[in-house]
Amino acid sequence: MxxxxxxxxxxxxxxxxxxxxxxxxxxxxxxxxxxxxxxxxxxxxxxxxxxxxxxxxxxxxxxxxxxxxxxxxxxxxxxxxLPIFNNDLCNLCGVCVEACKEKALKIEGGNLAINEDKCLGCGDCKRTCPVAAVKGEDxxxxxxxxxxxxxxxxxxxxxxxxxxxxxxxxxxxxxxxxxxxxxxxxxxxxxxxxxxxxxx
Ligand code: SF4
Ligand code: SF4
Ligand code: SF4
Known part of the structure; x- marks a missing residue:
């Protein structure tokens, strides 16, 4: 059964x-x-x-x-x-910001910022970053x-x-x-x- x-x-x-x-x-x-x-x-x-x-x-x-x-x-x-970014590698190109369907990323004040409440942890930012600036994931x-x-x-x-x-x-x-x-x-x-x- x-x-x-x-x-x-x-x-x-x-x-x-x-x-x-x-x-x-x-x-x-x-x-x-x-x-x-x-x-x-x-x-x-x-x-x-x-x-x-x-x-x-x-x-x-x-x-x-x-x-x-x-x-x-x-x-x-x-x-x-949840992506963990390496700020030393990130050149603020904005590719991940465009790729994020949840609009969880933005560049402000010379930094890449993530809104964790919006992030669905899909990995699109990691896959699209041209310089592999996502150093890890939770x-x-x-x-x-x-x-x-x-x-x-x-x-x-x-x-x-x-x-x-x-x-x-x-x-x-x-x-x-x-x-x-x-x-x-x-x-x-x-x-x-x-x-x-x-x-x-
Ligand atoms: S795609 Fe990579 S290098 Fe470009 S802003 Fe995002 S994390 Fe930074
Ligand atoms: S993991 Fe997905 S939802 Fe979260 S910031 Fe990256 S692209 Fe956006
Ligand atoms: S099959 Fe692939 S795309 Fe569909 S839920 Fe599983 S991991 Fe995601």
């Missing part, structure tokens, strides 16, 4: 736009499901009344393009690589919860940026919420809304 499903984009399998390792994260996520005994406990909780909407859906995307549709998953992580994952299709579809709510380990702890928290739910048939989105349980 399939009681959870992890769907990932082809990011780590050769997509040049990938900024996070979705394959590695998938392995860690499966470990969390196994460690928590999710399938066995869920089978007991649901009995013979298993329905398709009881499958807990996890989405992983290797970049902000979100090809694996994380917005409609119960729990999702989207890779985000790779995190955008945590999204509560997306679903069905009779009352809704997009997942974006909570915060997390590192791998933190994301896995949130997954454990989500699993615990599902396993102790008074009604085992409620979607995760319903649990978040109706039971007024804090998730962030």
């Amino acid at each position: 399939e009681l959870y499903k992890v769907e990932l984009c082809r990011g780590s399998r050769g997509c040049p736009r990938a900024v996070g390792d979705t394959n590695e994260l998938e392995g860690k996520i499966i470990n969390v499901f196994e460690k928590t005994g999710f399938v066995e406990k869920r089978q007991k909780q649901l009995g013979a009344n298993f329905k398709q909407h009881n499958v807990f859906k996890v989405g992983l995307a290797g970049c902000a393009n979100c090809c694996s549709q994380p917005q409609i998953k119960d729990f999702a992580l989207i890779a985000k690589a 790779v995190k994952w955008r945590l999204m919860v509560g997306g679903k299709l069905g009779r009352h579809p809704q997009l997942a709510q974006e909570l915060k940026d997390v590192y791998d380990r933190e994301g896995l702890l949130y997954l454990e928290k989500a699993i615990a919420m599902i396993l102790r739910a008074s009604d085992p048939h409620k979607r995760f989105a319903q649990l978040l809304e109706e039971e007024n349980i804090s998730f962030s």
Whole structure:
């Protein structure tokens, strides 16, 4: 019986736009499901009344393009690589400013400035800089919860940026919420809304 499903984009399998390792994260996520005994406990909780909407859906995307549709998953992580610029190498040519679709970069007062709230960590600035002035990246994952299709579809709510380990702890928290739910048939989105349980 399939009681959870992890769907990932082809990011780590050769997509040049990938900024996070979705394959590695998938392995860690499966470990969390196994460690928590999710399938066995869920089978007991649901009995013979298993329905398709009881499958807990996890989405992983290797970049902000979100090809694996994380917005409609119960729990999702989207890779985000915040660029770290080397001011000694940067000649303020403005190529990255033009390349940034989020308008997160600007040159002001003789410096390149980034608006971290706008940045989706897509890596376009790094790819286009002619002098390799992006010296590193802070790779995190955008945590999204509560997306679903069905009779009352809704997009997942974006909570915060997390590192791998933190994301896995949130997954454990989500699993615990599902396993102790008074009604085992409620979607995760319903649990978040109706039971007024804090998730962030
Ligand atoms: S989400 Fe990004 S990394 Fe994944 S397949 Fe799409 S473009 Fe590539
Ligand atoms: S493209 Fe590179 S050199 Fe040009 S402004 Fe951006 S970081 Fe600086
Ligand atoms: S990573 Fe993407 S969104 Fe962020 S500053 Fe660079 S081009 Fe803009």
